[in-house]
Amino acid sequence: MKKQILFATVLLISTLSVTAQKKKDLLDEINKLRQELKTTKAELNDSRKKEKATLTQVATMETQVKDLKETNASLLSNMSNFTELSNQKAENLKKSQDIIKEKDKQLLTIDKALTGKDSTNLAVFSAFKNALGGDNIKIKGGTIYIILPNTTLFGDNDKSFKVSDKAKPMLSKIATTLNANSKLHIKVEGNSNALKLDGKTLLDNWDLSARQAASVVRILQNDYKVDPKRMEALGKSEYATEGIETATRIIIDPKFDEFYGLIKDSMKSDSKG
Numbered sequence: 001m002k003k004q005i006l007f008a009t010v011l012l013i014s015t016l017s018v019t020a021q022k023k024k025d026l027l028d029e030i031n032k033l034r035q036e037l038k039t040t041k042a043e044l045n046d047s048r049k050k051e052k053a054t055l056t057q058v059a060t061m062e063t064q065v066k067d068l069k070e071t072n073a074s075l076l077s078n079m080s081n082f083t084e085l086s087n088q089k090a091e092n093l094k095k096s097q098d099i100i101k102e103k104d105k106q107l108l109t110i111d112k113a114l115t116g117k118d119s120t121n122l123a124v125f126s127a128f129k130n131a132l133g134g135d136n137i138k139i140k141g142g143t144i145y146i147i148l149p150n151t152t153l154f155g156d157n158d159k160s161f162k163v164s165d166k167a168k169p170m171l172s173k174i175a176t177t178l179n180a181n182s183k184l185h186i187k188v189e190g191n192s193n194a195l196k197l198d199g200k201t202l203l204d205n206w207d208l209s210a211r212q213a214a215s216v217v218r219i220l221q222n223d224y225k226v227d228p229k230r231m232e233a234l235g236k237s238e239y240a241t242e243g244i245e246t247a248t249r250i251i252i253d254p255k256f257d258e259f260y261g262l263i264k265d266s267m268k269s270d271s272k273g
Helices: 002-132 150-154 165-180 205-223 256-272
Strands: 136-141 141-148 185-190 231-235 247-253
Touching: 002 136, 002 141, 002 165, 002 185, 141 150, 141 165, 150 165, 150 205, 150 247, 165 205, 185 205, 205 231
Parallel strands: 185 231
Antiparallel strands: 136 141, 141 247, 185 247
């Protein structure tokens, strides 16, 4: 009897132990399934977000495809017009090239004429430089300038318009070079800045500078036989470009009417050739 009770007790304890272990295993399994469910829900949410983004991209791409189709249709419809325009542009381009070639020939003619004129001016400039020396002669823009202080031409009296004797040897050298180059045009430009003019003998600096320029022209004409038709006398008053120190400028220009005629004749010859 005791043995039976002991056996039953052992069996009961074993049964309870097995049941407890199974319960623990079951709880562990439930927890595992809950964790897997939580993970699955998170992955599902991510998948839904990605699906939404993908749908948005698809919609955008569909819009772009639609726009591209419309653009392609427009391009195709205009292709014939583009072809016609291209042909017209090709014809216009040929005309433009012909015009450019003609202009290039004209520019070459002008360049040759300018080169020849520049060479002449440089030769004249060198002649004046050799005759006069010093820094009172310069060339700018194809024009030669001889700048003579008024004290050199008219003495220390700033109201004088009579050429001094000491200036005549220098004017003689200028005249010699001018006479050796008979096609040059000459402008004598007076620049005065005298003070306290009496208003009778000399009205103002315009009057004085014009008389000073005329005096130089007169000496070149009468004393040194420079052709008066080649000369002009200009008065610049106190408004000239030589600053406070007044000076008279002898400006030696090319004859632009003859220069133009030369270019015109050269162009006619080139067009015939």
